Structures are given as structure tokens and as C-alpha cells.
Amino acid sequence: MFVVTAYRRFFDASIKSVLSVASPALIFLILSIFQCAILNAQEIVFRSTLNKNRVTLGETFQLTFTLENAEGRKFTQPNLDDFFVVGGPNQSSNMQYINGSMSRSMSFSYYLQPKKEGTFSIEPAYIDVSGRNLKSNSVSVEVVKQGSNAQGSSSSGKPVTLEGQIAENVFVMMVLDKNEVHQGEQVTATFKLYTRMQTGNVTFSKVPAFTGFWTQDLENVQNIQFSKEVYKGVQFDVATLKKVALFPQRAGDLDVDAMELETVVRVQSKGRQRGTWDDFFATYQDVPFKMQSNKARVKVKSLPNANKPNGFNGVVGTFKMEVKLDKTETNVDDPITLSIKISGDGNIKMIQKPVFELPKDFDVFDPKTNESVTKRNNNVTGYKTFDYLLVPRRPGSFKLPSFSFSFFDINKKDYVTHTSPEFTIKVTGQASANTSQQVTGIKKEEVELLGEDIRFIKSTASFQQKNSAFFGTALFTGAYVTPFILFIGLLLYKRRDDELKSNTTLLKKRQATKAAAKHLAEAKKHLQANDKKKFYDETAKALWGYLSDKLNVLQSELSKETVTAALVNKGVTAETSKKIFAVIEDCEMALFASVSGGSMDTTYNSAESIINELESQLK
Amino acid sequence: MRNIVNLIIFFLANTVAVYAQDPQQLFTEANELYKQKEYAQAAQEYEKIATLGYESAEVYYNLGNCYYKTSQIGLTILNYERAKKIEPDNDDIEFNLKLAGLRVNDRVEVLPQMMLVTWFKNTLASQTANGWGKTALVLLWLALIAGIVFLFANKFLVKRISFFSAVIFLMVSLLFLLIAFRQNTFEKTNKHGVVMVTNTYIKSAPENNAVDLFILREGVTAAILEEAGDWQKIKLADGKVGWIKRNDIEVI
Numbered sequence: 001m002f003v004v005t006a007y008r009r010f011f012d013a014s015i016k017s018v019l020s021v022a023s024p025a026l027i028f029l030i031l032s033i034f035q036c037a038i039l040n041a042q043e044i045v046f047r048s049t050l051n052k053n054r055v056t057l058g059e060t061f062q063l064t065f066t067l068e069n070a071e072g073r074k075f076t077q078p079n080l081d082d083f084f085v086v087g088g089p090n091q092s093s094n095m096q097y098i099n100g101s102m103s104r105s106m107s108f109s110y111y112l113q114p115k116k117e118g119t120f121s122i123e124p125a126y127i128d129v130s131g132r133n134l135k136s137n138s139v140s141v142e143v144v145k146q147g148s149n150a151q152g153s154s155s156s157g158k159p160v161t162l163e164g165q166i167a168e169n170v171f172v173m174m175v176l177d178k179n180e181v182h183q184g185e186q187v188t189a190t191f192k193l194y195t196r197m198q199t200g201n202v203t204f205s206k207v208p209a210f211t212g213f214w215t216q217d218l219e220n221v222q223n224i225q226f227s228k229e230v231y232k233g234v235q236f237d238v239a240t241l242k243k244v245a246l247f248p249q250r251a252g253d254l255d256v257d258a259m260e261l262e263t264v265v266r267v268q269s270k271g272r273q274r275g276t277w278d279d280f281f282a283t284y285q286d287v288p289f290k291m292q293s294n295k296a297r298v299k300v301k302s303l304p305n306a307n308k309p310n311g312f313n314g315v316v317g318t319f320k321m322e323v324k325l326d327k328t329e330t331n332v333d334d335p336i337t338l339s340i341k342i343s344g345d346g347n348i349k350m351i352q353k354p355v356f357e358l359p360k361d362f363d364v365f366d367p368k369t370n371e372s373v374t375k376r377n378n379n380v381t382g383y384k385t386f387d388y389l390l391v392p393r394r395p396g397s398f399k400l401p402s403f404s405f406s407f408f409d410i411n412k413k414d415y416v417t418h419t420s421p422e423f424t425i426k427v428t429g430q431a432s433a434n435t436s437q438q439v440t441g442i443k444k445e446e447v448e449l450l451g452e453d454i455r456f457i458k459s460t461a462s463f464q465q466k467n468s469a470f471f472g473t474a475l476f477t478g479a480y481v482t483p484f485i486l487f488i489g490l491l492l493y494k495r496r497d498d499e500l501k502s503n504t505t506l507l508k509k510r511q512a513t514k515a516a517a518k519h520l521a522e523a524k525k526h527l528q529a530n531d532k533k534k535f536y537d538e539t540a541k542a543l544w545g546y547l548s549d550k551l552n553v554l555q556s557e558l559s560k561e562t563v564t565a566a567l568v569n570k571g572v573t574a575e576t577s578k579k580i581f582a583v584i585e586d587c588e589m590a591l592f593a594s595v596s597g598g599s600m601d602t603t604y605n606s607a608e609s610i611i612n613e614l615e616s617q618l619k
Numbered sequence: 620m621r622n623i624v625n626l627i628i629f630f631l632a633n634t635v636a637v638y639a640q641d642p643q644q645l646f647t648e649a650n651e652l653y654k655q656k657e658y659a660q661a662a663q664e665y666e667k668i669a670t671l672g673y674e675s676a677e678v679y680y681n682l683g684n685c686y687y688k689t690s691q692i693g694l695t696i697l698n699y700e701r702a703k704k705i706e707p708d709n710d711d712i713e714f715n716l717k718l719a720g721l722r723v724n725d726r727v728e729v730l731p732q733m734m735l736v737t738w739f740k741n742t743l744a745s746q747t748a749n750g751w752g753k754t755a756l757v758l759l760w761l762a763l764i765a766g767i768v769f770l771f772a773n774k775f776l777v778k779r780i781s782f783f784s785a786v787i788f789l790m791v792s793l794l795f796l797l798i799a800f801r802q803n804t805f806e807k808t809n810k811h812g813v814v815m816v817t818n819t820y821i822k823s824a825p826e827n828n829a830v831d832l833f834i835l836r837e838g839v840t841a842a843i844l845e846e847a848g849d850w851q852k853i854k855l856a857d858g859k860v861g862w863i864k865r866n867d868i869e870v871i
Contacts, residue, residue: 394817394818398834430690449717461642463678469749490770
């Protein structure tokens with residue numbers, strides 16, 4: 001750095017200034033050499049500044065008109081009738097080379113004292129810069145009664161309090177680049193030190209918690225570099241102390257608390273007489289000083305709900321995703337690395353590991369996560385990587401399903417989703433015996449089976465033709481239907497047989513009269529031949545035979561009792577029964593005892609009539 | 620009557636005489652190879668029997684053993700299942716199938732069912748339709764005999780006993796016939812298949828770009844519900860349904 005400074009002081013001529021007025025001629029030479037180069041290089045500014053904008057009656061303050069980056073002529077001062085001009089105008093020039101570029105300024109300063117209370121506006125001053133007439137701004141100063149408002153210092157240099165005096169000249173401001181952002185969008189907070197005094201190192205005694213924000217330090221200035229800045233009409237040395245990127249985590253109005261700082265301010269010792277030599281032999285005092293920045297409020301808008309992707313978890317910015325697989329063909333137990341890299345600007349720390357599901361044929365370990373956050377032009381930028389180790393445990397062809405990463409693109413004001421491609425992984429080889437047993441869900445009793453071997457092969461076999469179904473074939477149907485047919489056939493046969501049998505009895509019944517008539521006709525022959533024995537025998541036969549056939553009683557079972565029972569059963573009257581047995585008795589008496597109760601004719605007639613009688617009754 | 624008997628005798632004799640030689644010989648040869656631990660060769664021999672147009676529970680069972688020994692789990696399960704289809708209630712087949720199932724990398728949890736339902740299903744499946752049919756036939760003929768006794772017996776007690784046994788035999792026979800019918804339709808409609816590739820993705824629709832539902836691994840058995848082009852719709856024992864490529868599954 002090459003600095004040439006020239007002072008020309010008329011007021012309060014100090015030894016310092018006298019010494020530094022080295023050679024005006026040299027200065028002007030240098031100025032004229034660089035004039036052309038400078039003129040168009042930087043913006044020309046002409047402005048008015050005050051060292052205080054609130055003074056007490058009788059207090060001296062400084063009014064300065066500064067022209068930057070140009071040389072002016074014909075300076076016209078404004079009307080200063082409201083003030084006593086106690087000094088000035090003092091003209092000074094200043095030239096600076098910083099990193100090859102030159103800046104320079106010239107200033108005219110006045111030392112003024114107010115004449116009365118009130119607020120006074122100081123009109124602009126004018127200056128000619130290569131033919132152009134430049135106008136400065138106007139500034140205002142408030143003049144208060146001495147001691148009434150004990151701020152600032154009195155003209156006699158006696159501050160009301162030392163603290164107050166410093167506070168007016170040394171303070172810290174927090175500046176936000178945006179006051180209204182989306183949730184997750186970056187807000188940059190800059191902490192600036194404004195000073196008009198000599199300050200020592202600045203230390204942060206209390207950094208606010210930044211509640212509701214995720215923060216990332218952008219800049220922590222180690223070597224403070226000052227630049228000039230006008231604040232409320234007063235020129236200050238301004239330095240950036242710290243820059244913080246704030247990412248609001250929730251919607252609503254979020255407060256940013258004040259930052260507290262400590263520094264040491266060099267002030268002139270009090271209690272000493274100010275004199276001509278004060279500057280030279282000045283005694284200074286380093287006063288520790290605590291500062292507090294202003295507070296701020298950020299209005300945070302929530303992210304739109306429309307189109308919000310499923311996997312969105314609050315990442316805001318602009319990002320891209322790269323997915324790589326180190327190989328797609330591998331052997332069992334030979335691991336594969338899946339690398340996912342998400343890079344871009346935004347709240348990188350919010351990025352979470354992508355969610356994907358691999359078949360259980362793989363062992364997937366927790367990813368190795370790497371994060372790098374850097375700053376570029378006040379933006380938090382960087383990347384986050386996830387390295388997954390995938391260990392295939394079984395052979396096969398598996399798909400690594402695609403997964404997606406979503407974020408809210410702050411430029412497009414919409415959600416963006418990056419989707420990874422789908423990979424196919426071919427795994428060759430055999431699963432180790434150990435792994436194949438690690439199938440989930442094996443029951444306890446099955447575990448015991450694991451050690452066992454299969455049962456031995458069969459040594460004999462019965463063969464059948466393929467698709468040789470028996471059920472449903474005609475053969476089966478035949479075999480199933482046959483018994484029914486057989487049974488029905490047998491049933492029919494049995495029934496006919498029975499019927500036939502019952503028919504013979506019917507026939508017998510029908511033929512009973514005939515047979516009886518036949519026997520009786522025979523008996524009549526014997527009657528005519530007077531063959532007694534044969535006659536009675538034939539008559540008895542006729543009667544017994546008739547009864548047997550008619551009543552369906554077997555010959556062997558014929559007796560008086562069975563016949564009587566049968567007759568009663570058939571509904572034959574007791575009288576008729578008696579008559580029958582009377583005739584039969586007659587016959588039997590005649591046959592076996594040779595005793596005949598009546599003549600053969602009466603026996604024949606009564607036999608004939610009794611059969612007729614039975615015939616009519618048995619119908 | 621005589622003609623039918625002749626026909627049956629002729630048919631049986633034919634089967635035994637003409638076809639028995641070749642498969643029996645192959646079977647013994649394959650068994651020898653198996654005993655010499657030449658499992659792959661033994662398997663080839665057994666497979667030849669099938670190409671001759673024969674099937675046998677024992678051949679499938681032995682074939683399953685060969686594939687088990689050569690760690691071809693899909694073929695193992697397939698052949699055990701085929702053996703089981705012919706002989707549903709064989710203890711050895713059941714045991715080896717269970718053991719082979721432990722080597723399948725997928726576990727399909729069978730949906731829990733009521734004890735009674737499971738018992739009922741197991742009972743029905745303990746015989747093939749043929750088995751049930753044959754039993755029904757035997758019972759029917761027994762019923763016939765009892766019926767004949769009933770018809771021609773004179774004694775009351777004999778008549779009574781023969782009548783009731785004829786009725787019971789007939790009822791049970793008809794019940795078994797019913798089961799046989801049910802089992803027959805079940806066997807015809809209930810096709811099952813075994814996954815034959817190391818793994819395959821089951822899709823939600825019979826298309827290549829359909830969504831992957833789940834993965835099936837070699838040896839898993841599934842019911843085949845329907846077919847569409849190169850795809851078959853399957854249902855697992857746990858109730859999952861999806862589409863599999865026809866080439867990835869082999870019908871039991």
C-alpha cells in the first residue's frame with residue numbers, strides 16, 4: 001500500500017501536521033500524473049457529513065464536505081449564518097492505492113458552534129469538477145440546551161458519562177439481506193462494527209441462539225478491515241465482523257436476538273489539562289466496552305403445500321444428485337458400493353439419507369456420510385455424500401430400486417425431485433450354507449431338522465401311464481353303476497319270484513272248490529257203489545283239502561285248532577265252523593270207528609252244502 | 620359280464636407286460652447310480668422314465684433326492700411335489716419336502732385357518748381323486764353284497780344286519796364319491812407351480828414395465844390362477860397375488 005497524505009491545517013496547528021506537510025509541490029505532481037487514470041475509474045461523490053448531529057449549545061462540531069475520486073475547483077460553501085465558524089475551511093487531500101487501484105478524496109471542513117437552540121438544516125455546497133457543477137447533500141443538526149439532554153459531549157469535552165460517549169461513537173449493527181423468506185431459504189445476517197474511535201480487538205461475548213434457525217457461519221473476520229461509510233449523516237469507520245447464514249426452520253415471525261460484543265476503546269485520559277502538547281504527549285486510557293447489536297425479525301413464509309413431494313423433508317435451495325454403483329456384477333459376499341452425492345446451494349445439513357429398499361438378499365450397512373459446507377458469495381454451498389456398502393448374500397438378479405430426493409427450488413418457487421436410475425445387480429456364486437439358513441421365520445422345531453439328511457430313495461416303484469386317471473373314466477362309471485343295476489335286477493327277480501309264489505296260493509284258492517267238487521264227485525261214485533269206506537275217505541279229503549287250500553294252511557299243520565283260528569280270522573261264523581267239524585267228525589267216526597251217525601246221503605248233502613256256505617262266506 | 624372281465628384282464632396284462640420292462644430297468648439302473656453317489660447321472664436316468672410316458676411317485680421322489688444332493692432346489696421341490704400329487708399321504712415324501720423347504724430362501728407364511736377347516740382340507744387331500752374313487756367303488760360293491768344277503772335271507776336278524784350295513788356302505792360310498800368329485804375338480808382347476816429361477820420379480824400386471832410387487836426365489840410353490848400371454852397369475856399361501864413370467868415357473 002502506498003499512501004500519501006497531506007494535511008493543511010489552519011486551525012489547531014499541531015506539530016504532527018506541521019511535520020507532515022512535507023512538500024506540497026511533490027503531491028501536486030503526483031496528483032496530476034494519476035489524475036487522468038483516476039477520473040473515470042470510480043464514481044464521483046460529493047457529500048456533506050457532520051461528526052455529530054446532536055449538539056449542545058456552545059459545543060463545537062465538525063462539518064465536512066468530501067469529494068471522492070475527483071478534483072474539484074471553485075468550492076462554494078453554503079450559508080452558515082446560524083453558526084459561529086470557529087475554524088475552517090480546512091482543505092485536505094487524501095490519496096490511496098489499494099491493490100493497484102487508486103482512490104482519492106479532498107475535503108473541506110469547518111468547525112462550527114451553534115448560536116441558538118433548534119434544528120438547523122445546512123444547505124448543500126457546490127463544487128466544479130471538470131466543468132460539471134456538483135451539489136452535495138444537505139444535513140441537519142439539532143441543537144439542544146446544555147445539560148438538558150445529557151447525551152454526547154459538551155463543547156468542553158466533558159462527557160456526561162464515558163460509556164454514553166463511547167456508545168455514540170462505537171456500536172454494532174446487524175443487517176439482514178432479506179426480511180421475508182420461505183422456510184428453509186437462506187437469510188444472511190451481517191454484523192458490522194461502526195466506530196469513530198480507536199478500538200481494539202472485538203470479541204463476541206454472547207452469540208444469540210438463533211432460535212428457529214439452522215445456522216452456518218459464513219465469515220468470522222480475524223483481521224478487521226475498515227472502510228468508510230456514512231451513517232445518519234455521520235462518517236464512520238465500518239468493518240464487517242461476522243456473517244452468518246440463517247435458515248429458518250419454521251414458518252412465522254422469527255426473532256433474531258441481539259449479539260453481544262466486547263472491545264476496548266482507547267479514550268483520552270480525563271482529568272488532564274488539554275494543551276497544545278496534549279496530542280504529542282497524550283495519555284490514553286483503554287476502556288473496556290460492551291456493545292449490543294440491534295434485534296431483527298424475519299417473516300418466514302411456509303412452503304406451498306401444492307405439489308409437495310412425498311419424500312420432502314425441508315431441503316430448500318438448488319441441488320443435483322449423482323448416483324453411482326461401482327459395479328453391477330459381483331459374487332456372493334463381494335460388496336458393492338453405492339455412492340450418492342447431493343450437491344448444490346442451500347441448507348445442506350437438512351439432507352437426509354435417501355430411503356430405498358433392497359431385497360433381503362443384501363446386507364445393507366448404514367451409509368458413510370460425508371458433508372462439506374463451503375461459502376460462495378455469501379451462499380452456503382457444498383455437498384453431502386452417502387456411501388452405502390451392499391453385501392450380496394445370495395445369487396440372483398436383483399433390482400436396486402430407484403429412489404428420489406426432493407427439494408424446494410427457491411428460484412423456481414416450486415418443488416423439484418431428482419430420481420435415481422434403476423440399477424440391476426447380477427450376483428453369481430452360491431450362498432454360503434450359513435447364509436441360506438439365516439432365512440427369517442424358521443421355527444424352533446425346524447431348526448432341529450437342519451442337521452438332518454433326506455430320507456433314502458425308494459427301491460421299488462409302481463408305474464402308471466401319465467394322465468392315467470381312473471376316476472371319471474368310463475370304466476369307473478361302469479364299475480360304479482353296475483352294482484346298482486345288479487341290485488335292481490336281483491330285486492326285480494326276487495319280487496317276481498315272490499309274486500309267483502303268492503300266485504300258487506291264489507290258484508290253490510281258486511282251485512279249492514274245483515278240487516272239493518272233484519273229491520265230492522268221486523265220493524258220489526263210491527256212494528252209488530255203496531263203498532262206505534272210500535266214500536267217507538273221499539269226503540274227508542274233499543273237506544280237508546278245501547280248507548287247506550282256501551285258508552292257506554299247510555296240510556301238515558292242519559288240525560281242528562289251526563283251522564278254527566284261520567276260519568275266525570277270515571270272518572267265518574261259529575255256526576258254519578261247527579257244521580264243518582260236524583261233517584268232518586261224521587266222516588272220521590265212520591272211517592275209524594265204523595260208527596255212522598247218519599246215512600251216506602245226508603253226509604254227502606251236508607258236505608256239499610257246507611262247502612257252498614263257506615264259499616259264499618269266504619268270498 | 621364275461622366280456623367286461625376279459626377286457627379288464629386284457630388291459631391290466633397289457634400295461635404290465637408291454638410297458639413294465641423299460642421303466643423298471645431304468646429305475647433299477649438309476650437307483651444303482653444314486654447309491655454310487657452319481658446323483659446327476661441318476662437324475663438323467665430317472666428323467667428318461669418320464670419321457671417314456673410314465674409316472675410314478677417313487678421316480679419323482681428319487682429324482683427329488685438327486686436334485687437335493689446336487690443343490691438344485693427348484694427341481695427338488697418340483698419333483699417332491701409331483702410325487703406328493705400321486706401319493707398325497709406318504710410320510711417319506713412329506714419329510715423330504717419339509718427338509719428341502721428349509722433350503723428355499725423364501726418363507727411363505729401360510730395364512731392361519733380354523734383347525735377344523737385345516738383338518739377338513741388335509742383329510743380331503745390325503746387321497747387323490749382316484750384314491751377316493753376306488754374306495755367308493757369297493758364300498759359300493761360291499762353294499763351290493765349286503766343288499767343281496769338282505770334280499771335272500773330268511774332269518775330276521777340276518778335280514779336286519781344286512782339291511783343296515785348295506786345302507787351304511789352305500790351312504791359312505793356316495794360320500795366318498797362326492798369327495799372324489801370335489802378332489803377331481805380341485806386337482807384339475809388347482810394348478811400349482813414351482814419357481815425355477817434363482818429369483819424373479821412378481822409384477823402387478825402381466826407387463827414388463829408393471830410395478831414390482833415382491834421377489835420370489837427358487838423353490839417357492841404357488842397356485843396358478845390364470846394365464847395371459849407370457850404371464851401367469853399366481854397366488855401364494857400367504858395370500859399374495861401377482862404375475863410371474865411363464866418361463867420362471869414350472870407346473871407341478
